[in-house]
Structure formats: structure tokens, C-alpha cells
Amino acid sequence: xxxxxxxxxxxxxxxxxxxxxxxxxxxxxxxxxxxxxxxxxxxxxxxxxxxxxxxxxxxxxxxxxxxxxxxxxxxxxxxxxxxxxxxxxxxxxxxxxxxxxxxxxxxxxxxxxxxxxxxxxxxxxxxxxxxxxxxxxxxxxxxxxxxxxxxxxxxxxxxxxxxxxxxxxxxxxxxxxxxxxxxxxxxxxxx
Amino acid sequence: xxxxxxxxxxxxxxxxxxxxxxxxxxxxxxxxxxxxxxxxxxxxxxxxxxxxxxxxxxxxxxxxxxxxxxxxxxxxxxxxxxxxxxxxxxxxxxxxxxxxxxxxxxxxxxxxxxxxxxxxxxxxxxxxxxxxxxxxxxxxxxxxxxxxxxxxxxxxxxxxxxxxxxxxxxxxxxxxxxxxxxxxxxxxxxxxxxxxxxxxxxxxxxxxxxxxxxxxxxxxxxxxxxxxxxxxxxxxxxxxxxxxxxxxxxxxxxxxxxxxxxxxxxxxxxxxxxxxxxxxxxxxxxxxxxxxxxxxxxxxxxxxxxxxxxxxxxxxxxxxxxxxxxxxxxxxxxxxxxxxxxxxxxxxxxxxxxxxxxxxxxxxxxxxxxxxxxxxx
Numbered sequence: 001x002x003x004x005x006x007x008x009x010x011x012x013x014x015x016x017x018x019x020x021x022x023x024x025x026x027x028x029x030x031x032x033x034x035x036x037x038x039x040x041x042x043x044x045x046x047x048x049x050x051x052x053x054x055x056x057x058x059x060x061x062x063x064x065x066x067x068x069x070x071x072x073x074x075x076x077x078x079x080x081x082x083x084x085x086x087x088x089x090x091x092x093x094x095x096x097x098x099x100x101x102x103x104x105x106x107x108x109x110x111x112x113x114x115x116x117x118x119x120x121x122x123x124x125x126x127x128x129x130x131x132x133x134x135x136x137x138x139x140x141x142x143x144x145x146x147x148x149x150x151x152x153x154x155x156x157x158x159x160x161x162x163x164x165x166x167x168x169x170x171x172x173x174x175x176x177x178x179x180x181x182x183x184x185x186x187x188x189x190x191x
Numbered sequence: 192x193x194x195x196x197x198x199x200x201x202x203x204x205x206x207x208x209x210x211x212x213x214x215x216x217x218x219x220x221x222x223x224x225x226x227x228x229x230x231x232x233x234x235x236x237x238x239x240x241x242x243x244x245x246x247x248x249x250x251x252x253x254x255x256x257x258x259x260x261x262x263x264x265x266x267x268x269x270x271x272x273x274x275x276x277x278x279x280x281x282x283x284x285x286x287x288x289x290x291x292x293x294x295x296x297x298x299x300x301x302x303x304x305x306x307x308x309x310x311x312x313x314x315x316x317x318x319x320x321x322x323x324x325x326x327x328x329x330x331x332x333x334x335x336x337x338x339x340x341x342x343x344x345x346x347x348x349x350x351x352x353x354x355x356x357x358x359x360x361x362x363x364x365x366x367x368x369x370x371x372x373x374x375x376x377x378x379x380x381x382x383x384x385x386x387x388x389x390x391x392x393x394x395x396x397x398x399x400x401x402x403x404x405x406x407x408x409x410x411x412x413x414x415x416x417x418x419x420x421x422x423x424x425x426x427x428x429x430x431x432x433x434x435x436x437x438x439x440x441x442x443x444x445x446x447x448x449x450x451x452x453x454x455x456x457x458x459x460x461x462x463x464x465x466x467x468x469x470x471x472x473x474x475x476x477x478x479x480x481x482x483x484x485x486x487x488x489x490x491x492x493x494x495x496x497x498x499x500x501x502x503x504x505x506x507x508x509x510x511x512x513x514x515x516x517x518x519x520x521x522x523x524x525x526x527x528x529x530x531x532x533x534x535x536x537x538x539x540x541x542x543x544x545x546x547x548x549x550x551x552x553x554x555x556x557x558x559x560x561x562x563x564x565x566x567x568x
Contacts, residue, residue, distance in 0.1 A: 033275075059347035064383075075372065127340075
């Protein structure tokens with residue numbers, strides 16, 4: 001029993017409890033906070049493994065950027081409680097039990113067959129230098145491919161946003177011309 | 192159980208905890224006296240006296256204010272979301288405080304006065320208790336830790352602080368608070384980009400993310416009197432100066448200070464996200480704002496102005512923290528000065544400036560710094 005194990009146990013337990021909090025809460029903002037706690041505990045677990053860069057990135061990207069956007073949207077729409085509405089896809093709930101059992105079997109298989117004694121880490125640290133070395137030499141093509149994928153997502157979202165705006169402009173212009181025609185007609189009638 | 196005890200480096204852990212405690216008290220004092228300095232300097236700018244009654248020249252004013260905050264009635268309005276309302280000031284203050292473990296106050300291996308005598312006394316005590324302690328306090332590092340990803344750690348922690356503002360604004364269940372929280376999150380997301388991108392020029396120059404190491408790389412002088420700080424660093428000076436300007440502007444926006452204090456614009460939003468807060472909870476928001484100011488000033492000092500570097504610092508090591516604090520206080524004074532001078536931006540101006548001026552400038556600066564870095568480093 002080492003101190004690192006105790007840290008791991010503590011943060012793992014925190015992550016699991018917070019993950020349950022995410023799915024069990026009715027109020028979306030509590031779920032979002034639960035997810036933030038999960039991400040932060042995962043970052044702490046990365047730290048106990050010596051992966052400092054991954055831990056920092058976990059917090060910056062997920063907890064610091066993506067979850068802020070989530071919370072922002074929840075606040076902007078001011079969603080109070082999850083609305084209890086009738087589920088249109090009723091047959092989906094019959095899939096839940098088999099899928100849960102499959103997942104459980106998978107977890108049990110992992111626990112049963114995977115070698116649990118931890119392997120000593122190769123270089124024992126996930127410093128910036130090591131990550132950069134891997135990312136820009138052996139894995140440079142996957143890295144660039146991921147960049148292109150993200151660029152495509154950005155361009156796509158821009159396109160979608162712009163197209164809607166154009167339609168809006170056309171709709172407003174149409175309404176304005178109709179209004180002007182009506183005014184002209186009324187003036188003619190009055191004359 | 193003994194393997195557990197053996198796996199903990201007690202000297203390191205206790206030493207780090209003691210250092211954190213000392214630095215924390217120090218930072219709290221600096222925060223308290225920054226508030227006092229702000230009131231006095233603003234008073235001078237606005238041609239009035241400012242607080243000068245509690246103690247000599249009002250120097251005990253921060254403690255009087257603290258007592259006042261503690262003894263004021265702590266009101267929790269009826270319609271608030273109680274748990275989140277209580278949680279918000281805690282969420283904002285704790286990440287702000289967590290940053291201080293990477294502040295590089297001074298050099299490593301500074302001789303501590305009476306350090307040898309103190310460590311001898313502690314080791315003797317250990318012998319009497321039947322333990323063998325090998326504590327050596329004759330030289331100490333004037334930072335708690337120098338982590339490999341120090342700068343990223345600072346960004347991660349300051350990025351978390353935004354939740355305190357957002358959740359506080361939402362949980363207060365008041366339209367002023369909600370608008371303040373929304374404005375603040377939009378503003379902080381926008382300016383965080385320019386802030387993080389601006390420091391890349393310095394990283395190209397320094398070649399590391401470790402704050403203590405970034406300071407060490409700025410050792411030496413040109414022609415015997417121009418220090419090799421990053422803003423004077425030969426060919427890299429141009430991108431570093433541009434980065435410095437972008438960093439300063441976005442740092443002010445990031446800490447919600449004048450002229451970017453839209454989240455708490457008094458004329459429109461009463462006090463923004465902390466309108467409904469009173470007593471010690473308000474004090475926590477207030478403290479977090481000043482700790483964040485301190486953090487961005489420390490980063491500015493470390494990244495651009497050579498940290499604790501200065502004349503004769505290699506001979507007299509204790510000059511390090513003096514230079515460091517002098518530079519940090521310069522930035523804190525700049526904050527106060529700006530507050531006394533500039534009017535507030537309009538909201539659309541703020542967003543346009545962040546996205547259409549600062550962000551492209553920061554991106555261009557990365558290209559410039561990379562080209563110069565490849566050609567001349």
C-alpha cells in the first residue's frame with residue numbers, strides 16, 4: 001500500500017460518485033457540476049500516474065472550455081428542471097437491460113482476464129517534452145488528421161450558421177416589401 | 192502500514208505545507224494592502240484623502256474592513272439556490288489560491304538565516320523522540336514547486352475560477368446577477384484565447400513551461416547594463432513586446448477590471464454577479480478578484496520582465512524576492528492607475544476588440560515568433 005494508491009482510490013471514488021450524480025440529478029446544472037468534478041478527479045488520477053501534461057490539458061480543455069460552454073448554455077436557456085415528457089421512442093427501453101448486461105459482462109471480463117499488476121511506465125513521466133516528441137515524430141499523421149477534422153467541423157459550423165442568417169435576411173426583406181406594398185395599397189385606397 | 196509511511200517523503204510534504212502556509216499568509220497580506228493602496232491611490236487621482244484614520248495613515252484599514260465583513264449580517268436571499276449560492280464564492284477562491292504553489296518568488300538554494308541552527312534543533316528533537324530526521328534548512332527554494340507544466344497549471348486553475356462567477360450569477364436568481372454572470376463568462380472565454388496564445392512567443396524564446404526555468408533562461412545582460420529579459424531579447428524582442436501588449440490587455444479583461452469591468456458595471460447591473468452576496472461571501476469574491484490580479488501580475492513579471500532577476504541578485508540571493516515583488520507591485524499599480532483613468536467599454540466594443548483585434552494579432556504574433564525563432568534561435 002503506497003500513498004499513490006490511496007490518492008488513486010480517493011479520486012477514483014470521487015469520480016464514480018460524481019458520475020452517478022451526473023445521471024441521477026434532475027437539475028441539469030447539478031449534472032454539469034458533477035461532470036466537472038469527474039473531469040477534475042480524472043486529471044488528479046493522471047497526475048498520480050506522472051502524466052502532468054495530460055492532467056493540465058484535461059482541466060484546460062474539458063473542465064475549462066467545454067464544460068464552461070455547457071454551463072453557459074444551460075444558464076442562457078435557464079433550464080430549471082428536466083422536463084418530464086413522454087418518451088417517443090418507447091421501444092428503446094427494452095434495449096437498456098441487454099446493453100447493461102453486456103457492459104457488466106465486459107467489465108467483469110476485464111477484471112477477470114486483464115493482468116492487474118501495473119506495468120512499470122516506460123519513461124515514467126508524461127512531461128511536455130516526451131509528449132511533443134511522440135506527437136511530432138511517430139504520431140504526426142494522426143495528429144495532423146485530427147487537426148484537419150477539427151478544421152472541417154469549424155468550417156461546417158460556420159456554413160450552417162451563415163446559411164440560416166441568409167434565410168433570415170431574405171425572410172425579413174420579403175416581409176418588409178410586403179408591408180410597403182400594403183401601405184401603398186392603403187394609400188391608394190385612401191386616395 | 193509501514194510501507195505506506197515509508198512511501199511518503201515527509202520532509203518534502205511538511206516542507207511544502209509550511210511553505211504554502213507562509214506564502215498564503217503573505218499573499219493575503221499583499222491582497223489586503225493592495226485594496227488599501229487602491230483606495231489611497233484612487234483618492235490621490237481624484238483629489239481627495241482616502242482612508243487615513245485607522246492606524247498611522249490608515250495602515251490598519253484592511254483589518255478594520257475584514258472585521259466589518261465578518262460581523263456583518265450574512266443574508267441568504269429567499270429565492271436563491273442555496274447550495275450553489277454558498278458554493279460559488281468557494282469555487283472562485285480555491286483555484287485562485289491554488290495557483291500560488293508555482294509562483295517563483297525567488298531563486299533556488301537561498302541561504303536561510305539561522306537555517307542551520309533551526310534544522311540542528313529540529314534534528315535534536317527527533318533524536319529525543321527516537322526518530323532520525325535529516326532536515327536541512329540551511330538552503331531553501333523560494334517557490335513551493337517547479338512543475339514541468341507550471342504555466343499550463345496556472346491557465347488550468349484560472350480557467351476554473353470562471354465557474355464561481357457563472358454559478359454565483361445563476362444561483363442568485365436575480366436578473367442583474369444572471370446578466371453579470373453571462374457577460375463575465377462570455378468575456379472570459381473570449382479573452383482567455385488571446386491570453387493563452389500571446390504567451391507562445393515567450394515559450395518559443397524560453398523553450399520550457401516551467402516558470403522557475405523560464406526565469407533562469409533570462410539570466411545575463413547585453414552590453415553590461417541591458418538585462419536579457421524576454422522583452423529585450425535580441426531578435427525575439429519584437430514578438431515578445433507584441434505578446435506583452437496583448438497579454439497585458441487580455442489579462443485586465445480576464446480579471447474583470449476597468450476598463451473591461453462589464454460584468455459588474457454599476458450603472459447597468461448594480462454589482463453584476465455578486466449583487467445578492469453580503470458579508471464574508473462578498474469578501475471571498477472580492478479577495479478572489481485581487482488574488483487573480485496578483486496571479487496575472489506574477490505571470491507578466493515572470494514571462495516578460497525576468498522574474499526575480501535584477502542587478503547583484505547572484506551575489507545577494509535575498510534581493511531576488513525584492514526585485515520580484517517590486518515588478519509585481521508595478522503591475523498592480525498599473526491596474527489601479529488604469530482604474531482611475533479610463534472609462535468603461537461598451538459591450539459590443541469589448542467583444543469586437545477581443546475577437547477582431549486581439550485574437551488575430553495573437554495568431555499573427557505566433558507566426559512571427561515562429562519565423563524569427565527558426566531563423567535566429
